Amino acid sequence: MAMILDAFLSKFSEFLVQMVTDEVGMLLGIPGQIEKLGETITDTMAENQQVRLHLNSQLAENGNATASAPAADVKPKKKICCACPDTKRLRDECIVEHGEDACTKWIEAHKQCLRSEGFNV
Numbered sequence: 001m002a003m004i005l006d007a008f009l010s011k012f013s014e015f016l017v018q019m020v021t022d023e024v025g026m027l028l029g030i031p032g033q034i035e036k037l038g039e040t041i042t043d044t045m046a047e048n049q050q051v052r053l054h055l056n057s058q059l060a061e062n063g064n065a066t067a068s069a070p071a072a073d074v075k076p077k078k079k080i081c082c083a084c085p086d087t088k089r090l091r092d093e094c095i096v097e098h099g100e101d102a103c104t105k106w107i108e109a110h111k112q113c114l115r116s117e118g119f120n121v
């Protein structure tokens with residue numbers, strides 16, 4: 001009986017969270033804005049990574065010694081807790097609402113942002 005009740009409450013709480021999230025989004029007039037913002041951030045980070053790789057390859061072709069310097073020598077300018085606040089917030093909100101397994105997209109986006117800031121994650 002306890003297992004059935006536990007399963008029911010788990011599903012019911014997920015349903016309730018989703019319903020409240022949708023309702024608040026409609027009331028505020030911003031349904032799906034968090035997802036859109038996350039997609040925009042992910043796309044921007046991917047574009048920045050491509051530009052960085054392109055510039056590094058151009059510098060390497062021109063014989064610039066700094067282009068071949070390992071990225072591990074670059075020290076991050078911030079503490080890891082303060083880097084990438086936007087992706088961190090999206091990741092944390094997703095994990096709280098949906099659990100870690102459902103949020104791999106946001107987790108990877110945050111890791112990629114941290115890497116672009118010079119952290120080895």
